[in-house]
Amino acid sequence: MSALLEASDLRVSFGGVHALDGFSVAVDEGEIHGIIGPNGAGKTTAINVLTGFVKLHGGRVRFGGHPLPGRPHLIAQAGIGRTFQSSAIFPDLTALENVMCGGHRWSRTGLFGCMVRSKVARAEEAELRRMASVWLERVGFQFPHEAPVRALPFGEHRKMEIARALMGKPRLLLLDEPTAGLTPTEVHLVGRLLKALRSDSAHPLSILLVEHNVPFIFSLCDRVTAVDKGATIVSGSPAEIRRHGGVIQSYLGNEGAAEPQAVPRRGETHLAEGTPPVLEMRQVEAGYGRVKVIRGIDLKVGAGELIVICGRNGAGKSTLLNALVGQPRVLGGQVLWFGERIDGLSVSQIVRKGLALVPQERGIISEQSVEANLKLSTIGLRLRRAEYRARRDSLMERFPKLWERRTQIAGTLSGGERQMLALAKALIRRPKLLVLDEPSIGLAPTIVEALAGMVADICRDGISVIVAEQNVWWVAPLAQRAYLLESGKFIAEGAPEDVIHRERILENFLGETDTDEMPPELGPAFAESPGAEILSAQRDVHGG
Amino acid sequence: MRLWSRHPVLCVIVAALALGSLASLIPSYRLFIVGQLAVVIMVTVALAVLMGGAGLLSLASAAFMAVGGYSVIIAMTQLHLPLLAAVPLVVLGGAALGGLLGFVTLRLAGFYLAIATIGFLQVLLQGLKHGGALTGGAYGLVMPPLELPFLPELSVESVAAIAVSLMVVTVGGAVTTMRSRIGRAWIALRDNEAAAQMQGIDVRYMKVLAFAFTSGIISLAGVLHAFLLSGTNPSTYTMSLSIFHITLVVVGGMSGSILGAVLAPLILFFLPETFSALGEWRDFFYGTILLLTLVLMPSGISAGIRSVAIRLAGPRARRV
Numbered sequence: 006m007s008a009l010l011e012a013s014d015l016r017v018s019f020g021g022v023h024a025l026d027g028f029s030v031a032v033d034e035g036e037i038h039g040i041i042g043p044n045g046a047g048k049t050t051a052i053n054v055l056t057g058f059v060k061l062h063g064g065r066v067r068f069g070g071h072p073l074p075g076r077p078h079l080i081a082q083a084g085i086g087r088t089f090q091s092s093a094i095f096p097d098l099t100a101l102e103n104v105m106c107g108g109h110r111w112s113r114t115g116l117f118g119c120m121v122r123s124k125v126a127r128a129e130e131a132e133l134r135r136m137a138s139v140w141l142e143r144v145g146f147q148f149p150h151e152a153p154v155r156a157l158p159f160g161e162h163r164k165m166e167i168a169r170a171l172m173g174k175p176r177l178l179l180l181d182e183p184t185a186g187l188t189p190t191e192v193h194l195v196g197r198l199l200k201a202l203r204s205d206s207a208h209p210l211s212i213l214l215v216e217h218n219v220p221f222i223f224s225l226c227d228r229v230t231a232v233d234k235g236a237t238i239v240s241g242s243p244a245e246i247r248r249h250g251g252v253i254q255s256y257l258g259n260e261g262a263a264e265p266q267a268v269p270r271r272g273e274t275h276l277a278e279g280t281p282p283v284l285e286m287r288q289v290e291a292g293y294g295r296v297k298v299i300r301g302i303d304l305k306v307g308a309g310e311l312i313v314i315c316g317r318n319g320a321g322k323s324t325l326l327n328a329l330v331g332q333p334r335v336l337g338g339q340v341l342w343f344g345e346r347i348d349g350l351s352v353s354q355i356v357r358k359g360l361a362l363v364p365q366e367r368g369i370i371s372e373q374s375v376e377a378n379l380k381l382s383t384i385g386l387r388l389r390r391a392e393y394r395a396r397r398d399s400l401m402e403r404f405p406k407l408w409e410r411r412t413q414i415a416g417t418l419s420g421g422e423r424q425m426l427a428l429a430k431a432l433i434r435r436p437k438l439l440v441l442d443e444p445s446i447g448l449a450p451t452i453v454e455a456l457a458g459m460v461a462d463i464c465r466d467g468i469s470v471i472v473a474e475q476n477v478w479w480v481a482p483l484a485q486r487a488y489l490l491e492s493g494k495f496i497a498e499g500a501p502e503d504v505i506h507r508e509r510i511l512e513n514f515l516g517e518t519d520t521d522e523m524p525p526e527l528g529p530a531f532a533e534s535p536g537a538e539i540l541s542a543q544r545d546v547h548g549g
Numbered sequence: 550m551r552l553w554s555r556h557p558v559l560c561v562i563v564a565a566l567a568l569g570s571l572a573s574l575i576p577s578y579r580l581f582i583v584g585q586l587a588v589v590i591m592v593t594v595a596l597a598v599l600m601g602g603a604g605l606l607s608l609a610s611a612a613f614m615a616v617g618g619y620s621v622i623i624a625m626t627q628l629h630l631p632l633l634a635a636v637p638l639v640v641l642g643g644a645a646l647g648g649l650l651g652f653v654t655l656r657l658a659g660f661y662l663a664i665a666t667i668g669f670l671q672v673l674l675q676g677l678k679h680g681g682a683l684t685g686g687a688y689g690l691v692m693p694p695l696e697l698p699f700l701p702e703l704s705v706e707s708v709a710a711i712a713v714s715l716m717v718v719t720v721g722g723a724v725t726t727m728r729s730r731i732g733r734a735w736i737a738l739r740d741n742e743a744a745a746q747m748q749g750i751d752v753r754y755m756k757v758l759a760f761a762f763t764s765g766i767i768s769l770a771g772v773l774h775a776f777l778l779s780g781t782n783p784s785t786y787t788m789s790l791s792i793f794h795i796t797l798v799v800v801g802g803m804s805g806s807i808l809g810a811v812l813a814p815l816i817l818f819f820l821p822e823t824f825s826a827l828g829e830w831r832d833f834f835y836g837t838i839l840l841l842t843l844v845l846m847p848s849g850i851s852a853g854i855r856s857v858a859i860r861l862a863g864p865r866a867r868r869v
């Protein structure tokens with residue numbers, strides 16, 4: 006049997022950069038095929054080639070035995086669906102309408118039929134609506150289907166995009182980091198969904214997915230292709246790839262070993278008596294418009310401390326972090342910065358005090374070069390040129406890949422490179438408190454390890470760090486304290502191990518199907534929170 | 550609501566007849582302004598679809614009004630076509646020309662597209678001014694008597710009432726289209742072209758279609774406009790007219806919502822016109838309302854209404 010998709014020896018270069026340089030992959034009918042590789046290896050570029058967004062400079066692609074059509078929409082019509090690495094939603098449509106767009110490929114009503122809403126148009130519209138809501142349910146979308154999607158959590162966007170791609174009834178589905186930003190339960194759900202789709206006999210589907218979530222990809226895929234510097238290193242079963250020396254060296258790092266180890270040790274607590282903490286939140290409330298997303302938040306951060314905030318998608322983590330820098334405004338309670346109130350100050354005033362946020366949307370200036378981005382973020386510090394150079398050079402030692410790309414326009418960086426740039430932009434300001442919103446999304450395992458080392462170094466220099474994460478394993482061993490956020494409230498705080506244990510229980514509770522009892526370990530704070538009810542309702546939907 | 554989603558055609562016809570006959574009760578000096586209001590609403594609704602819906606900036610609305618006005622007179626006087634044949638032909642011709650404009654400007658977006666449409670408007674205007682006997686030069690053309698099969702001479706008042714009915718039809722058609730797969734495709738390609746393409750949406754075709762659809766409507770509005778004024782005058786179809794239309798769309802809201810496009814002309818055209826006693830203060834009045842609406846509702850009337858609706862009815866309020 007010949008492969009459904011066969012790409013051999015693909016070559017693409019942007020200016021002097023060889024983004025693809027001998028990339029090959031073959032996907033069989035009904036196969037789940039994974040692609041792994043370091044940041045900037047060319048994975049997204051490969052998907053862009055396969056969907057007609059980037060022109061090939063060499064190599065050959067065959068899909069179902071034929072060459073690919075030239076333009077993206079024709080490729081989509083030929084049966085290739087995809088999702089994008091960074092959210093590519095239609096923010097002015099509802100979730101349901103977003104997914105309904107995915108059915109454009111097979112719906113046929115013309116302009117006149119749409120205008121007079123002919124019988125055929127009505128039938129088609131009803132079918133689109135029905136299928137869209139079925140898909141939204143199946144991917145585990147947690148919000149009302151008629152909800153405006155602009156402000157939904159990142160993870161919901163991902164799920165909605167998968168639903169939208171499936172709506173087009175593709176033969177081959179290309180997923181670019183589908184689980185980035187999802188909680189373990191949701192990742193599990195997506196994995197189960199993909200497996201079910203593959204074996205759906207009525208409509209066989211092959212899947213090619215790019216992921217940095219190594220356990221996920223190894224447990225899910227039939228075969229895995231590893232790439233580095235634009236070229237395929239090796240292609241084979243997960244077991245073969247896991248053992249492959251080149252892959253371990255270039256990509257997996259310690260992740261190849263069973264347990265993450267060799268992580269730096271946690272530092273001492275610096276919440277000294279007498280001196281005020283770097284940051285203190287007292288009964289803080291914040292939200293959008295009249296809706297309060299977070300309530301009654303108490304938090305203290307000492308000098309050089311590392312704090313982890315974990316919690317589900319949509320629990321309010323991003324709102325909490327953004328409220329720290331004054332966007333959205335704090336509606337109630339107090340935020341103290343070295344004992345002095347800063348709630349009510351403008352974003353720029355807060356930032357100038359030495360608080361640096363790396364937001365989930367990354368806040369880089371896409372039209373400017375990497376170097377210009379760095380320089381722009383030091384505006385207001387009035388650094389002398391030598392000082393700027395020194396800071397830049399020391400940062401670039403940490404991010405050698407970024408330095409290679411210093412003249413590139415930031416918008417064209419790979420997902421992981423963009424992430425590094427966002428971090429570098431925050432670090433070059435030498436803040437007193439660094440706030441990271443899901444920093445590990447889209448980073449290769451080796452880079453996540455480097456990030457852990459970096460965060461440890463930063464804390465050792467006396468800088469405090471707050472990290473909000475789904476994927477806590479890399480920071481937990483470093484952190485002094487962890488908080489579990491649920492429905493806008495802290496329902497647990499304390500030693501990271503304990504809090505994460507609670508989170509696991511909560512997650513399992515959500516993932517399980519056959520208990521109704523709330524596990525007692527979740528504690529009274531959780532049982533009282535309004536989230537408890539919502540969660541058990543959701544659990545029923547997903548379990549059933 | 551159910552009836553509307555099941556039988557929109559029926560609803561629109563009933564509403565068009567009802568509003569049309571209601572309009573004919575209005576005293577005739579007022580009816581003229583109401584007719585003009587209907588024309589302005591038609592243009593604004595069309596542009597709301599093109600700019601708000603498909604995200605294509607165009608300053609060519611005056612041009613397509615001219616196309617409608619001039620060609621309907623030419624069709625009736627030079628080609629001797631009856632009114633009922635001339636109008637559909639003109640609308641189709643306007644749509645075709647719009648499609649062509651959309652096609653040749655496919656590679657442009659944003660301000661570049663807007664500037665290109667200004668070029669189109671200027672070329673057309675010069676053509677009309679120097680078109681000799683065909684276009685009547687600087688004086689324009691005079692409307693022949695309007696004859697329908699059973700109505701020997703159509704008065705300006707009945708034209709105004711008909712304009713109101715056709716406005717209702719336009720609004721209905723725009724609403725159903727925006728809430729269909731085609732309207733969603735327009736919004737999708739406006740928001741994220743790459744993602745739209747991956748849904749199998751032929752972005753080029755959809756852009757050309759948006760231009761054709763809206764140019765057809767604007768041409769029809771141009772026909773009615775010429776009927777109301779009993780002729781065409783090249784100095785009507787200027788860039789300031791296009792800018793006025795765009796102002797209305799922006800005030801209404803650039804989200805592809807039709808409601809704002811109906812309300813904005815009421816506030817910014819009808820109100821100042823009805824208070825004609827304002828005299829010289831009319832422009833001052835217009836400017837003040839313009840500023841006020843934009844300051845109070847920075848994303849346009851439709852977004853403003855929506856946030857009020859959400860406040861009253863909770864987040865379940867539907868998109869308007």
Ligand SMILES: Nc1ncnc2c1ncn2[C@@H]1O[C@H](COP(=O)(O)OP(=O)(O)OP(=O)(O)O)[C@@H](O)[C@H]1O
Pocket residue numbers: 019020022023024042043044045046047048049050051090410413417418419420421422447
């Ligand atoms: N338009 C462009 N101009 C210049 N360089 C580009 C352009 N697009 C991509 N690149 C470069 O090509 C390389 C491959 O990028 P690509 O996005 O395919 O990486 P990736 O494997 O998806 O990485 P990640 O895991 O970080 O998402 C990167 O180094 C990127 O900076």
Ligand SMILES: [Mg+2]
Pocket residue numbers: 048049050090181419420421
């Ligand atoms: Mg990528």
